Amino acid sequence: MEQFLLMNTFSFPILSTAIFLPLVGAVLLFFIRNETAIKVTAFITGLINLILSLFLFSGFNPETHNFQFGEFIPWIPSYNINYVLGIDGITIFLILLTTLLAPICVLCSWTAIKERVKEFMFCILIMESAMIGVFCSLDFVLFYIFWEAMLIPMYLLIAVWGGPQRDYASIKFFIYTLFGSVFLLVAIIAVYLVTGSFSIPNAMFRDYSMNFQIWVFLAFAIAFAIKVPMFPFHTWLPAAHTEAPTAGSVFLASVLLKMGTYGFLRFCLPITPKASELFAPLIIVLSLIGIIYGGYVCLSQTDMKKLIAYSSVAHMGFVTLGIFSLTLFGFEGALLQMLNHGVTTGALFLCVGIIYERTHSRQIFDNAGLGKIMPVYVGFFGLFSISSFAFPGTNNFIGELYVLLGIFKEHKIAGLFAIPGAVLAAAYMLRLLKQIVWGREDKRPIADMNAREVIYLIPLCILVFWMGLFPRPFVFTVEKTLGYLHSQLNTILR
Amino acid sequence: MLILPELYLILFSIIFLFISLGKSRQNTILTAKILSFIALLVTAYSLTGRDSLFYGAYRIDLYSQIFKLLIAFGLCLVIFMFSDKDGIEEEFRPEYFMFIGLSSLGLMMLSSSVELISIIISLEISSYSLYVIVPLRRSQDSNQIEASMKYLFFGAVSTGIMLYGIGYLYSITGSTFISEIVPQFRNLMGLPFGILALLLTLTGIFFKLSLFPMHFWAPDIYEGSSNITTTFIATLPKIAATALLIRLATIATPAHYSFVNALIILSALSMTFGNIVGLVQRDIKRLLAYSGIAHAGYLLMGILTLNIDGIASAIYYITIYVFMTLACFYVIITISRQGENTSIDDLVGLSKRSPLLAMTLAVSAFSLAGIPPTGGFTGKFFLFTNAFRQGYLPIVIIGAVNAVISIFYYLNLVRMSYSKDAGDIEIMRLSAHERMMCYVLIFIIIYMGVLPFGLMNLFKFSLFY
Numbered sequence: 009m010e011q012f013l014l015m016n017t018f019s020f021p022i023l024s025t026a027i028f029l030p031l032v033g034a035v036l037l038f039f040i041r042n043e044t045a046i047k048v049t050a051f052i053t054g055l056i057n058l059i060l061s062l063f064l065f066s067g068f069n070p071e072t073h074n075f076q077f078g079e080f081i082p083w084i085p086s087y088n089i090n091y092v093l094g095i096d097g098i099t100i101f102l103i104l105l106t107t108l109l110a111p112i113c114v115l116c117s118w119t120a121i122k123e124r125v126k127e128f129m130f131c132i133l134i135m136e137s138a139m140i141g142v143f144c145s146l147d148f149v150l151f152y153i154f155w156e157a158m159l160i161p162m163y164l165l166i167a168v169w170g171g172p173q174r175d176y177a178s179i180k181f182f183i184y185t186l187f188g189s190v191f192l193l194v195a196i197i198a199v200y201l202v203t204g205s206f207s208i209p210n211a212m213f214r215d216y217s218m219n220f221q222i223w224v225f226l227a228f229a230i231a232f233a234i235k236v237p238m239f240p241f242h243t244w245l246p247a248a249h250t251e252a253p254t255a256g257s258v259f260l261a262s263v264l265l266k267m268g269t270y271g272f273l274r275f276c277l278p279i280t281p282k283a284s285e286l287f288a289p290l291i292i293v294l295s296l297i298g299i300i301y302g303g304y305v306c307l308s309q310t311d312m313k314k315l316i317a318y319s320s321v322a323h324m325g326f327v328t329l330g331i332f333s334l335t336l337f338g339f340e341g342a343l344l345q346m347l348n349h350g351v352t353t354g355a356l357f358l359c360v361g362i363i364y365e366r367t368h369s370r371q372i373f374d375n376a377g378l379g380k381i382m383p384v385y386v387g388f389f390g391l392f393s394i395s396s397f398a399f400p401g402t403n404n405f406i407g408e409l410y411v412l413l414g415i416f417k418e419h420k421i422a423g424l425f426a427i428p429g430a431v432l433a434a435a436y437m438l439r440l441l442k443q444i445v446w447g448r449e450d451k452r453p454i455a456d457m458n459a460r461e462v463i464y465l466i467p468l469c470i471l472v473f474w475m476g477l478f479p480r481p482f483v484f485t486v487e488k489t490l491g492y493l494h495s496q497l498n499t500i501l502r
Numbered sequence: 503m504l505i506l507p508e509l510y511l512i513l514f515s516i517i518f519l520f521i522s523l524g525k526s527r528q529n530t531i532l533t534a535k536i537l538s539f540i541a542l543l544v545t546a547y548s549l550t551g552r553d554s555l556f557y558g559a560y561r562i563d564l565y566s567q568i569f570k571l572l573i574a575f576g577l578c579l580v581i582f583m584f585s586d587k588d589g590i591e592e593e594f595r596p597e598y599f600m601f602i603g604l605s606s607l608g609l610m611m612l613s614s615s616v617e618l619i620s621i622i623i624s625l626e627i628s629s630y631s632l633y634v635i636v637p638l639r640r641s642q643d644s645n646q647i648e649a650s651m652k653y654l655f656f657g658a659v660s661t662g663i664m665l666y667g668i669g670y671l672y673s674i675t676g677s678t679f680i681s682e683i684v685p686q687f688r689n690l691m692g693l694p695f696g697i698l699a700l701l702l703t704l705t706g707i708f709f710k711l712s713l714f715p716m717h718f719w720a721p722d723i724y725e726g727s728s729n730i731t732t733t734f735i736a737t738l739p740k741i742a743a744t745a746l747l748i749r750l751a752t753i754a755t756p757a758h759y760s761f762v763n764a765l766i767i768l769s770a771l772s773m774t775f776g777n778i779v780g781l782v783q784r785d786i787k788r789l790l791a792y793s794g795i796a797h798a799g800y801l802l803m804g805i806l807t808l809n810i811d812g813i814a815s816a817i818y819y820i821t822i823y824v825f826m827t828l829a830c831f832y833v834i835i836t837i838s839r840q841g842e843n844t845s846i847d848d849l850v851g852l853s854k855r856s857p858l859l860a861m862t863l864a865v866s867a868f869s870l871a872g873i874p875p876t877g878g879f880t881g882k883f884f885l886f887t888n889a890f891r892q893g894y895l896p897i898v899i900i901g902a903v904n905a906v907i908s909i910f911y912y913l914n915l916v917r918m919s920y921s922k923d924a925g926d927i928e929i930m931r932l933s934a935h936e937r938m939m940c941y942v943l944i945f946i947i948i949y950m951g952v953l954p955f956g957l958m959n960l961f962k963f964s965l966f967y
Contacts, residue, residue, distance in 0.1 A: 083955065084958065086811075086955070086959065087887065149883070152874065153879070154874075156873050157873075157874050159873065160864075160873065163916075164920060167916075167920050167921035168853070168920050168921060170921075174921055175921045178917070179913060179917060182909070183906070183910065183913070186873070186906055190902040190905050191902065193886065193902065194886070194890075194899060194902050197887050197890045197898070200887065201890060
């Protein structure tokens, strides 16, 4: 265990604090009656956690591929289950993204959620806990518990505060994801029986038999493919996205979808490298279908949220494409693209939430022609939509570039098929943008964004440019971890 | 004073016998609550006893005492769930408590019995009291009469089959003591005759556990008897049945493939049947009956590994099963106004009527479905791990698929209470006692989900004797 894990050097268990602080905040909410106080408490909890994670980042050592800030407590010794936490280059930014979005989600629900505010904030904070937990866990059982525990608050967010079809959407979301997770559980047990421990790093890069790898890979892949979601398993996503409240959509798009691709990077590649190589063409084909199919479906959407939801299918296709190109560029691009998608799509959902609060409609036509009515809003919306189709200078451009570099290196044909996907993205996003800005002539009394809304979009705005213009710090942080992963894969596969 | 819990339960029943003879019916429930709580304390006090009584027919060890403690805890919780509005008429309450006490006595004896005749006697003590309380329900209609008749007949038939099996066991080995049967029987287990004898003997236990193919009584009896009786039947007898099943099943070893295969088939059929039929149920009690059938299948999955780890996880599973089922029934009991059955539609808007009850229901439903961080997940996880370790991959996969099937109807409970809007909402005010019960049950379910090692080690330790 020790060789993978650099123990925590802070004076307190920083990862545990990051996981359990929101939980404590959530419990605190039960003792508060005043609604404003509840919102403020939730926001402050999120903010403290954000600051904490910035500390984490400042202490992060990008020079090593090992897991850092490690914590190790025996949990169920007879089964060799331990409470092990640690982060590396893959997870540090995902945690930062989560902690950044949590306070934003509180802010964006400030007025949108009118009933059962306490329970809503409770769910948001529990979600944050579970999501950070998923990224920090280095023990299969711990990971699985967080992974599943996340389902419950997310289900409630959709089922209680969702739109008119929430009943259908929430059930579909829950059952779909649970279906995948059950196979994950079986695969976890299978790996345990071979390695004798539930430690994730311990299970990596071992010499398993091919047969074993194939089955474990398939079990993993089905769980993660549903979460991503990849092409044939994506049908839960539009339903869940459209019906979820804004904060739910943001968490769903920005963090939950990343868990699937995180799973591919963390489990499939290191634990079952040979099977990953074997199935890579299949996954690449599915990703390409997702990219192109998602793009075409987007072109015909009249519902803003649905459009962005389907665009997620396409964007996540790029991520899986990058991962299964099995090149270093592909990995880096995939990771960057995960962050980009989190920032951009999250921001787009926030934008939809802002306009929905005013017009109570998600239809493009109802919200068209805002150019003169809401200039500030349109400014933000425009920025995030051009970033979404990877306009040079914005974050997505860098990510897609890396992915395409990776995929062209390995599979030229696949690269060729990915290009139309990128063009489609421009087509549907520009179509949406055009409608929103100039779609209608009539003047309607819609208030422009208020200070609170501007405040929570600004950090995302900065990130769009930062990652687009100066991505070096991001790449530098993840380089070592991904490089190690790549070199290990190379030694095994070649 | 080794059999203090048993003696105390006899006293408990006698007290209520005398109360039933008198006129006064006030404070019966309060008395029952206090006395059942003392039962819990008494059982906990005698946890560490260790001896063999009645010429070796009755064994007191950590294993049996753990089960007794669990039975006492369950009894205590069931009686604490008893409320004025439940469907038991006031004049019958003392008798009701008397029979519940006697039944628990039988169950406790069952977990200590290591000799076939005393097993049968304990089984009958526990069953006969139940046959009496099933028809006790306000608003007499044919349902509870039908239920009690079915229970009686099916019970009698299954006991008959069990006796038949015991006859075989005795004729093969010439002894009724399990400890003497085991060494002789190991050699005979390869023969169809041996397997048949053991399986027939287990039939009576399968009946108590409502395991396929002895499950058919459960839905009707759950539906027909009053809510509190169902709560009792759905939980306590299963604890004792598990204790006994473990004692008898471990006559075989993992090397007895055909016996293990028979159990695997029963387990698979039970969980699949229970979950699939559960999908279409509207009455929550019927639904829980099918859920109980499915869970019996899961439980068997731990026992069929026939090794210490697997069996310890089965004990863990029955423990968490008792608590999550009790939590679910508690919600049913509380929302039903005059002790009538509740259908799924009655749950609509529960999260607005009473958030705490809705949460209790959600926690128990998620636990029944096996979603972390609840105890149901941890229990299933141990079961899967141990069955897998023994190489029974097919049953693990069937179990996993079943977990997905079952989520449909468990989630339906949560969905009804959270995402369906009710037209008119009347807020339910919970008393301090009711709130306390909810908190205790939620706490236990989450605790068993997050910190299982203490209990797990205890169960494992108890099996070494």
